[in-house]
Amino acid sequence: MFTRVAIIGLGLIGGSIGLALRRSGAASEVVGYDLGKGVSDHARRIGAIEQAYTALPDAVRGADLVVLATPVGAMHALLQDLAPALTPGTVVTDVASTKRQVLAWAEKFLPSSVAFVGGHPMAGKELSGVEAADPDLFCGRVYCLTPTAQTNPAALEMVTTMIHALGARVRFLDPAEHDKQVACISHLxxxxxxxxxxxxxxxxxxxxxxxxxxxxxxxxxxxxxxxxQMYRDICLTNGEAIVQCLDDYIETLQTLRSMVAAGDRTIENVFVEAQQERLRWQASHDQAEPNCGGNGKKS
Amino acid sequence: MFTRVAIIGLGLIGGSIGLALRRSGAASEVVGYDLGKGVSDHARRIGAIEQAYTALPDAVRGADLVVLATPVGAMHALLQDLAPALTPGTVVTDVASTKRQVLAWAEKFLPSSVAFVGGHPMAGKELSGVEAADPDLFCGRVYCLTPTAQTNPAALEMVTTMIHALGARVRFLDPAEHDKQVACISHLxxxxxxxxxxxxxxxxxxxxxxxxxxxxxxxxxxxxxxxxQMYRDICLTNGEAIVQCLDDYIETLQTLRSMVAAGDRTIENVFVEAQQERLRWQASHDQAEPNCGGNGKKS
Incomplete structure (x- = not known):
């Protein structure tokens, strides 16, 4: 049970975390802050947060959990601005698409009196913004956490509790491994x-x-x-892993190109293999999506 | 008005042509033939054809229009088998994904007493087979025809009439130009x-x-x-155009790779351009889809 959760950045992800947390009853109070004009008021009106702040320090003061729900490109400045305002003992987590760089910034800027846990929910929509926020967004989805040897175990447990309240499934990954994997299945x-x-x-x-x-x-x-802009920042913070995936992809395409140019009928075997992999993935993916909703009912 | 239309190959496309033609009232009789066990009976039960034949010559005898609705890989053998069975004056059209090769086979195998018009409806579904047939499949869709200098004008008009009965929009294209364009927007x-x-x-x-x-x-x-198998045959019959598109694609990827590797922030401009093109295409594509249905009502 959280006393006060502060969500910084009230877009699709931040707004959905607010809606899901409030529905779950896991937090006594959910407050928020967003740079965008009118965004935090909108979030309050739809019930994603109970209170909207116009100053970052006011939003995070006294929070036991601070969720940084901004794109990765905003994290550098946000962590710097946040550092002096945090109450000792606060746990900070983020939702950014790449993790190595964010962890390095958190390490650099945050005081040792607060604990940081890197996170990344594997959920999204074509639409963005608080208008698209949905309490079921994380339902049955994988939510990555990337603890390191330095991560405070109590802080890790707290963020895990939040993820369960969202209806998501926690997956622990090394930050570098996370970045490599999302480079291939998301950035590529x-x-x-x-x-x-x-x-x-x-x-x-x-x-x-x-x-x-x-x-x-x-x-x-x-x-x-x-x-x-988000994908630009992803490329800037995960370049090495993305280049590796792109090289593999280009090599695969060159092989296909040679087969097409040669009129090679066995290209069908390549197609069949990819088809089978895709169908297997889809079947397991569909199976992994359970029903969700506050208190067991679909909202 | 057609007296007798024979559909050879009763999968998604052939079945849907039958359903749409029969609903339109443009044909007195629609008959069909399919190699697959039970397929033509199924097509008859759902109303895609009125009569199912078990021998190809019986199906096409006396037809004013024969629609070859098989994948491109089956066309070579089909045109050979069909040639001796066709009644003089019959118009033959096909729906295969690539056109240059099919036109060459038609030229080679069909007698001069019948007219051939190459066609390719730009419509599909994830599902295949007669079970997925749908009279609205072609509704508002582009249907390419690839006449050449040798194409009989009356035959071209007849196939155009069929396409309008399906609710689709005719687009005339040079066969080689068609193959280049579909290589880029479909095969690539x-x-x-x-x-x-x-x-x-x-x-x-x-x-x-x-x-x-x-x-x-x-x-x-x-x-x-x-x-x-269909994509294998597409690669075998449209290799040259596909290789050209693949080369362009690989080059584009290599440029992106260099920008990512260099940490080039201007990659955002590339993303914005592609995003805008994609949104423009989607907007015009959505606009182009009118309501459809037999006799003006949505079925």
Whole structure:
């Protein structure tokens, strides 16, 4: 049970954490802060927080848990600003997409009187902003925590309690391992999708081709409509792992290219293998999504 | 008005053509043939055809329009088998994904007493087979026709009439231009999706990563679950155009890779451009989908 949870950054993720935490009854008070004009008032109106603060120090003062729900690009400045305002004993956690860099900043800026636990919920939506906040967003989803040898065990337990209150499943990962894995299953798909749009849009026939593009094109390119600034910051903080995945991807494409150029019928075997992997993944993914909702009922 | 339309191949596309044509009232009789056991009977039961034939010559005899609704890989043998059975004056059209090769086979095998018009409806579903047939499948969709200087104008008009009866919009394209365009907006997305699954599935950490993969991964890799044999035949019949698109795609990825490796913040501009293109395409694509349905009502 939390006395006071402060959520910094009230977008899709921060707003959804507020809604889910308040529904769960795990926190006596959930308060929030957001730089955006009117955002924290909106969050209060939809019930994601009980109180909106206009100054960061006021929001985090006396909180037992502070959740930093901003994109990774905002973390450097936020951790610096936050440091002098935190009450000793506060546990701080974040939701940013990459972890090694955030942990280094937390180590550098936060006082030793507060404990930091890196986190990353594997949940999202096409929509962003507090308007899209949803108490079921984390329901049955994996929520990564990246403790290190320095992580305070009590703080880790506290963040784990929060994650369970959200209805999510905790997964512990080494920060570097986390960054490598999301580079492949999250950052690479975005870059593959973006590069596909770029490739076709740079073709002189794009105006014509656009009329022929159908559901397959739509699905593969959906990620390219994602938040450009967030993905820039992901690239800036996870470059090494992303480059490795991109190299593997380019090599795979070059192999396929050679097979197509040679008219190699055995390319079908490659397609079958990928198809089977994709179907297996989808089946296990579907199975892993349980029902959710406050107090056992679907809201 | 058609007297007798024969549909050869009663999968998703053939079955849907039958349902839509019969609903439109544009054909006095729609008959069909399929190699698969029980398929044509199933098509008859759901009303996609009125009569099912067990021999190809019986199905096409006396038809004014024959629609070849098989994957491109089956076209070579089908056109050979079909040639001696066709009644002079019959118009033949196909729905295969690539056109240059099919036109060459039609030219080679069909007698001069019948007219051939290459076609390709830009419509599909994740599901396949006659069970997934849907009279609204072509509703508002682009349906490519690839006439050449040799194409009989009356035959072209007849196939155009059929397409309008399906509720689709005709788009005329040079066969080679068609093949280039679909290589980029249809075949490349499949290969990009398949290569992504392959790349991550070949990683030693795939078992772990699979647990973190979420909606973004799902969307980008959906196409990889497509029909392997069909895509093999697409690669075999459109290799040149596909290789060109793959080369452009790999080059785009290499540029992104260099920017990531260099920590180049201007990568955001690339992301913004792709995002804007994607949003523009989606907006115009959504706008282009009108209501449909037999006699003006949505079925």
């Amino acid at each position: 798909p975005f870059l593959a999708s973006t590069a596909l749009v770029q490739t076709v849009a740079n073709s002189p026939a794009w105006g014509e081709m656009a009329l022929l593009a159908s559901s397959g094109f739509r699905d593969v390119t959906r990620l390219a409509a994602g938040n450009s | 997305p499949f290969l990009a999706s398949t290569a992504l699954v392959q790349t991550v599935a070949n990683s030693p950490a795939w078992g772990e990563m699979a647990l973190l993969a979420s909606s973004g991964f799902r969307d980008v890799t959906r196409l990889a679950a497509g029909n392997s």
